[in-house]
Amino acid sequence: MPHAPCPMPHAKGRSMKFLVVEDDEFTAQTITSILTNQNYVVEVASDGESAWDLVETFDYDLIILDLILPKLDGISLCHQIRSKGLKTPILLLSGRDSSHDKAIGLDAGADDYLVKPFDSEELVARVRALLRRGGLASQPVLAWGELKLDPSSCEATYAQKPLALTPKEYALLELFLRNSNRVFSCGTILDHLWSYEDTPGEEAVRTHIKGLRQKLKAAGKSDLIETVYGIGYRLKPLEERGRWGDGERGRGGDGEQGRKSNPKSKLRQAQLPIQNPKSQEQTLSAIAGVWHKYKGRVAEQINVLEQASQALSTNTLSEELRDAARKEAHTLAGSLGTFGFANGSQLAKEIENLLKVDRHLTPTTAIALHDLVLALRRETQGEAVDRPSLLAVDREPNTTHTEAHLLAVDDDPKILAVLETLLNPWGFKVTTLDDPRRFQETLAATSPDLLILDIEMPHVNGIELCQSVRNDPRWSDLPILFLTVHNDAEILERVFSVGADDFVSKPIVGPELVTRIINRLDRVKLLRRAAQRQLERDRVSSQSIESLRSSEERLRWALEAAGIGIWDWDLATDKIIWSEGHERLFGLAPGTFDGTYETFNNCVLPEDRAALTEAANVARQEQKEYCHEFRVVWPDGSIHWIERRGRFFYSTTGEPLRMLGTVRDISARKLAEAELKKSKNGLELRVAERTAELIKVNEQLRSELNERQRTQEALRHSQALFAGIVEIAEDAIISIDSHQRITLFNQGAEKIFGYSAAEAIGQPLDLLLPARFSAPHRQHVDEFGRSPSPARRMGERREIYGCHQDGTEFPAEATISKLNLPEETIYTVYLRDISDRKQIDRMKDEFISVVSHELRTPLTSIHGSLGMLASGLLPPDSEQAKRLLKIATDSTERLVRLINDVLDIERIESGKVKMAKETCNVASLIEEAVNVMQPLANKAGVNLVVSSLNAEIWADPDRIVQTLTNLLSNAIKFSPTGATVWLSASANKTDSVSLAGANRQEILFQVRDRGRGIPADKLESIFERFQQVDSSDSRKHEGTGLGLAICRSIVQQHGGRIWVESALDEGSTFYFTLPTVHGS
Amino acid sequence: MANKKILVIDNEEYIQEVTKICLETVAGWEVLTAGSGEEGIAKAEAYQPDAILLDVMMPDMDGFATFDRLQAHRATQTIPVILLTAKIQPSDRRRYAQKGMTAAIAKPFEPLELAGQIAAALGWSLE
Known part of the structure; x- marks a missing residue:
């Protein structure tokens, strides 16, 4: 199929279709996605040969070609494309950045060269640059009246209002605007706007057209896109829309021709960027040339008509002349309009009508004929009234290569000349044939892409030619276009019934003819594509048939191998056919079955025969599949079980015609069934045993499961416990x-x-x-x-x-x-x-340090005194010696007291000494203590005032007396001479409640003095060990610093409390409580 | 050596007395006594003793505080101070030396050797 030149100006982005030839799938995908992103339509071929097929079949705006390809390399493909005269821009791709390669590629006809790996931006820029080369230097805004489309911004507006178009609608509109005079068939539109892979049905095109029309209508333009019935769509010509503006109408005022060819209209130029008025003029002058060439021939034809007219008027018109005249009239009717003599055509047609074979010729006819011939003569002697309309199709006339090859057959050389003149500029190579008898050889020699046939021709008419073409399988697809003067229904029906594809009425109207030819060729493309798909499907299908056939054989073989016999019983003839397998199953030698039901029946065990017949009857009556088991007796007497299956085939009236089926030996199965039955009981027993076993195992499993659950639970519990322990x-x-x-x-x-x-x-x-x-x-x-x-x-x-x-x-x-x-x-x-422990350690250290000091102090005095006394340096009677002796004695006593107290408090606090508790009378204890302390009080000149209480307490009497004497001793020691020390005891109710429910009773002891008092900050600490208010007290007052600590320990051991209240220089009162017997 | 004047600062009266008798009897030194740090500082200032025997464990103001006060006072800072203390570890001696104390003598002391120890520490000679 020759290549059609690119029908569209190269423009940025829209509606452009590219072919990418690349065997590397990844690179191909990359390029496809880059270009698709730029709104180009991309098809991919993975080798040179399939690329060539595509290039031959479709129009591409750009080919991106890899250098190294399977089957046909890039350079060769490039050569091939260029040698066919195709001008499609080619961008070569290669992984080798070598100047030599580039030179070879460019010399082979590539337009540019890009080295892989490439940058997507560079690829797109190079593509744009290549597209610019073939098109306009700059991108104009496309306009059609008030409709504007700006390809650079991809926006469409009507009357300055934006149109919200889908991408396909936009592409459609751009296609129409760029080719404003062209009629696009659905197939052409599909070719331009969709890639081969994506091609939908024509319905899709109609849907998009409909959408586009609706949007245009909403914008105020209802009929911008015109349907050309039987062909396709185009933009409706502007001139028919006077309201589109005076300027527009002014320029387009001379009708179709003016609209298309006015070179002065800048707007036109923008709309029709490839309009070439020069070539149109050339075509027109060529047509004029043809007219002048054949003018003489026309005159001769009219002469024949005049002869006939004269003969008729003299009633001497022979059949031959009549026929010749009619034919000439017919020819003139077809050709004159083509040269611009529309009226002449009409006159010729009327003449032809008058001379029709079946028409009765009268004198009136003679007059009419005379007038008509006269008018025709006049008509053809003047200048053409109408210029032939030629260029409705917006394709640049292309003389450099062939768009398609056409064969035109017409007995009228004028028509042939006109066809040639009209179609050559459009790239159609036209072979003309005026003698239909040479049709077959010419057809074979030219192998045209399309056939143009006249209907009425001498010797062999067009209808017959068409039939012969259609009967030849080689040409069954060849598009055939009829040229006819008569477009009445009967003629058209005949034309189409013999396989014509289309017709064009004479006189030939250029636009219509060219459009119809292009349309037809487009259809062929689609058909070929469909045929290719069909071919593919057929190939698959024939493979299926072949495999079906072989599988049938395999089935037959498998049936035999499986021991299945086949039988076929013709009920009409009562003849039965058995396969060899069937005979074997019945113990018969191959080929010995005589085909009778009787023989078959005799093979069956007598007691099984009735049931067998019954089963067949039931199957026939109920029109069901038939399956029956019975026994046959072989000639050797052995009995075999057979399963027979079959079905009836019925006539249209419901009569059974035939029965077909299979047989197989089921003896083994029957034996097995018997065995099975025999072992069934044993099996049941085993099943019961096994079930019991299973139950046992199941229980064991359940128990194990329970155990595991318990373990898990224990684990969970243990984890929780552990977590709890850690936590708390x-x-x-x-x-x-x-x-x-x-x-x-x-x-x-x-x-x-x-x-x-x-x-x-x-x-x-x-x-x-x-x-x-x-x-x-x-x-x-x-x-x-x-x-x-x-x-x-x-x-x-x-x-x-x-x-x-x-x-x-x-x-x-x-x-x-x-x-x-x-x-x-x-x-x-x-x-x-360990803060607390450290504190205790510190206290212990301190205690030891204090004890050590307290011990060393009297020891130092003792050691020093005795050392001096023993040295003999001092006379024994000297004051110094006496003094040292006194110091040594006092210090020794102090040391003993200290050691006793330290041991005492240590034993009480460590619990080593138990309080020997007994019921004691408070008064008795007070009396005893006072008795002990009275001498000291007397010695110090201190009065003791006692207020006793007769109450029982549960206490260690010695320890309570020790406590009282300690407190009294302190009070006396710190009281000045003549002062009073008070000791009292009183019953006291506490807030705490005893076990018996009553408030606890306790005895409160008080020892009050008028001494110097205790500073407030020492009220607590004086109960600590070695915490005298003044350390010299231990020397002055013979204390050890442990008395109050011992008192506190004793009271606490009795469940009581001890505290002091004091004011400096006013005196102190020591309190302690002990529970009563009742209370404790 | 009879001209030496020693100040004994100790809160224990008996120890003051025994020390005084010891030093007077053995070395023939003049011995002053004070019962507290406060009293000792006053007496040191007033009488400018040749050396001070200072007890460590005293209530209110212990021996170290007293020493610091003596050191801080121009009138007393040059007077050698010998500690009389129960606790003497080798590390204690170093610590006392660092503080500027002349010597430390443990309690209970040997009454006949006390004067000799003091003299040795101060570089005095006993006849």
Whole structure:
């Protein structure tokens, strides 16, 4: 199929169709997506040969060609395209950036060269550049009246109002605007706007046209796109729309020709960018040339008509002359209009009518004929009234290569000359034939793409030629276009009934003819495409038939192999045919079955015969498939089970005609069934046993399952327990990951550090350490982490310092362990706040230090005194010696008291001394204490005033007396001479409730003095050990500093309380309580 | 050596007395006594003793605080101070030396050797 020149100006983006020839799928896809993105339509061929097929079949605006391709390489394909005269721009692609390759490619006819890998931007730019070369230098705005389309912005407007078009509607509109005079068939539109792969049906085109029309209508233009019936669509010519503007009408005022050829109209030029008025003029003058050439021949034809007219008027018209005249009239009717003599054509047609064979010729006819011939003569002697309308189709006349090859057969050389003149500029190579008898050889020699036939021709008419063409399978697809003067229904019916594709009425109207030819050729393209698809389908289908045939044979063989016999019983003739397999199954030698029902019946075991017949009858009556099992007796007497299947075939009246079916030996199955039946009972027993076994196993499984559930439950419980223990542990339990980030932070940790778990988790361990310990600790953990042991304690407890949330530090004891898991190493720190213990330790140290000091003090005096006395340096009677002796004695006593008190308090507080409690009378205890202390009071000149109470208490009497004497002793010692010390006891109700429900009773003891008093800050601490108000008291007042501490221990051991109230220089009152017997 | 004047600061009266008798009897030094740091500082300033025997464990103002006060006072800062204390570890001696104390003597002391220890520490000689 010759290539049609690109019908559209090269413009940016819209409606352009490219062929990408690339064997690398990825590159092809990349290019396709880049170009599709730019709104180009892209088809891909993966080798040179299929690319060539596509190039030959379709019009492309650009070919992108890989250099190295299978089957046909890029350079060769390029050569081939150019040698066919195709001008489609070619962009060569190659992975080799070699100047030599580029030169070869460009010399082969490529227009540009791009090296892979390429940049998408460069590809698109080069494509645009190539498209510009073939088209206009700049992109004009396309306009059609008030309709404007700007390809650079892809916007369409009507009367300056934007049109909201879909991409396909836009493309359609652009196609029409760029080819404003062309009629597009649905097939052509499909070719232009869709890729081969995507091509939908023509219905799609109609739908888009409809959509476009609706949108134009909404914008105010209802009939912009015109339907050309039987052909397609085009823009409706502007001149028919006077309201489109005066200027427009003014320029287009001379009708079709003026509209198409006025070179002065700039607007026109924009709309019809490839309009070539020059070539039109050339065509017109060529037509004029033909007219002049054949003018003489026309005159001769009219002469024949005049002869006939004269003969008729003299009643001497022979049949020959009549026939010759009629033929001439016919020819003239067809040709004159073509040269611009429309009226002449009409006259010739009327003459032809008068001379028709079946018409009775009268004198009136003679007159009419005479007038008509006269008018015709006049008509043809003048100048052509109408110029032939030629250029309705907006294709650039192309003389460089052939669009299609046409064969025109007409006995009128004028018509042939006109056809040639008309069609050559459009790239159609026209072979003309005026003698239909040479049709076959010419057809074979020219192999045209389209055939143009005249209907009425001498010797062989067009109808017959058409029939012969259609009867030849080689030409069955050849489009045939009839040229006819008569377009009455009968003629048209005949034309189409013999296989014509279309017709054009004479006189030939150029636009119509060219459009119809192009339309027809477009259809052929579509048909070929469809045929190719069909061919593909047929190929598949013939393969199917072949495989069906072989599978039938296989089936037959398989049936035989499977031991299945086939039988076919013709009920009309009562003849039965058996396959060899069937005979074997009945114990007969191949070919020995005589085809009778009787023989068959005799083979059947007598007792099975009735049932067999019955089964067949039932199947026939109920028109069902038939299946029956019976036994046959072989000639050797052995019995075999047979399964017979079959079905009836009925006539249209419901009579059974035939029965067809299969037989197979089921003896083995029957035997097995019997065996099965026999073993059924045994089986049932086994099943029962097995079921019991299964039940047992099931129970075992259930028990195991329960056990597992219990284990899981126990595990869950244990996990919960563990988690609970971790959570509630007093100690901090903190886990860290290998990056020393906290992953576990229990309640103990929250309490100790002051952070919530949520705050701590995810933070580095440093959060919990004073800054100065962070680095050493981190190093410590790292070193521990590197130790080979997978899981071990880091070692002994270490004392470290922790850091509370408020920033204060505290001493802590910590151990760390690590657990090497497959995925990670987890460290767990167990930490205990040892602030309290440290405090106790400090107190203990302090106590020891104090005791040590308290012991050394009297010892120093004793040692010094005795040392000096023993040295003999001092005379024994000297004052100094006496003094030293006194010091040594006093100090020794003090030392003894001290040691007693220390031991006493230690034993009471450690619980080593039990309070020997008994019922004591408060009055008795007071009396005893006073008796002990009275001498001291007397010595100090202090009055003792006692207010006793007769009440029972549950106490260790010695200890209570010790407490009272301690307090009295202090009171006396710190009272000035002449002062009074009061001792009293009173019953006191407490707020607490006894077990019996009554308020507890207690005895309140008071010892009051008028001494110097105790500072407020020492009211609590004086009950601590060695916490005298003044340390010299122990020397001055013979105290040890432990008396009040001992009192407190005794009272507390009795469940009582002790405290002091005091005012400096006014005196102090010591209180303590003891529960009553009743109360305790 | 009879011209040496020693100030004994100790809250224990008996210890003041025993120390005084010891030093007077053995070395023939003049011995002043004070029962507290406060009293000791006043007496040191007033009497400018040749050395001070200072007890550590005293209520209100202990021996170290007293020493600091003596050091801070121009009139008393040059007077050598010898501690009399129950606790003497090697580390304690270093600490006392660093503070500027001349020596430390443990309690209970040997009454006949006390004067010799003091003299040795101060570089005095006993006849």
